[in-house]
Amino acid sequence: MPLTDTAIRNAKPAEKPVRMFDAGGLYLEISPAGGKLWRLKYRFGGKEKRLALGAYPEVGLKEARGKRDDARKLLAADIDPGEHRKAQKEAKLERASNSFEIVAREFFSKNRATWAASHHNKIILRFEKNVFPWIGDRPIAEISAPEILTILRRIESRGAVETAHRTRENIGQVMRYAIATGRAERDPAADLKGALAPIKREHFASITDPAKVGELLRALDAFQGTFIVKSALLLAPLLFVRPGELRKAEWSGFDLGKAEWHYLVTKTKTEQVVPLSSQAVDILKELQPLTGHGQYVFPGRDPQKPMSEAAVNAALRRMGYDTKTEITGHGFRAMARTILHEELHQKPEVIEHQLAHKVPDALGSAYNRTKFLKERRAMMQLWSDYLDKLKAGAEVIRLHPAA
The missing domain is CATH 3.30.160.390 (Integrase, DNA-binding domain)
Structure with a gap:
């Protein structure tokens, strides 16, 4: 029954x-x-x-x-x-096992060795806040363009337009990795080009007027902070490398006898050579007895770590400069690029190579660390001598090439 x-x-x-x-x-x-x-x-x-x-x-x-x-x-x-x-x-x-989060974390893990730690951590945090809560457990092969757009619109709605664009790019990287590993057939993020509001590019604050540059250099000379931070401030306009590369500089990369600094460019993972002017060598020689026994040229409170990424900007603010509207640690690059071209009439391709930017040549090479090295060495000394004249208050004579 x-x-x-x-x-x-x-x-x-x-x-x-x-x-x-x-x-x-x-x-x-x-x-x-x-x-x-x-x-x-x-x-x-x-x-x-x-x-x-x-x-x-x-x-x-x-x-x-x-x-x-x-x-x-x-x-x-x-x-x-x-x-x-x-x-x-x-x-x-x-x-x-083929969820979006699983594949994304696998992709991040495989690239960790080639990415800067700050870049890797920034992307992970971006996904944990904006992406994983909504599509993390979805099978990656089933994710659609409208799903991704909903996530991007949510980011865009809070005013973070650039973050929305970067998130779309990062999702596309994960999707292409999924395609390469046989877990997806196409990248739906590619369908969203043009779907977001365009980014309003804001350049890093910089000073490019020679007279005002002279004022800034005198203010750097008079800085009353620690000797390590002051040395970084004095070298920043002379070397005009990226702020992160300057603060993480290691003594092992410097050859003061040859007046050269070799380091790895964080963005491109290529080796860069910075010819050192006599002024830059003098600053480094004066600093070497203090920090030369350690790893970093500019150590922080913990000698095993470089100084804080906020140190240079904080010092500029202490001197009365607005780092949002006047000058930032990154602004020394724009200062050099502008004045070297407009006032000292250096070749753009030489300047770009010294800035460690990718400049494709006739052979298709994206970047050659030794290219224009002789010209760059002369340019870096010319630049330091020019800054000395501005700092001394020498009359600035604007030179304009003939039409």
């Missing part, structure tokens, strides 16, 4: 497993310990098989019968319910 809820509730365990049968092969098995499990007995391919349907009372009589009926439909279609369940479980595991 068909089972009833009352009969199931009142059933007691025995020394051996007890089976209470319903219709269609469904039965409840009661273990000696009192556990009650639903099972389905069926035949497939001439063999008797059993399928677990869950435990009572979590799975009630009505639900157990529904599972039985589903299994019988599969049998009618010549499908083994047990194998079908196994295939579903494997598909679910595969979907979970």
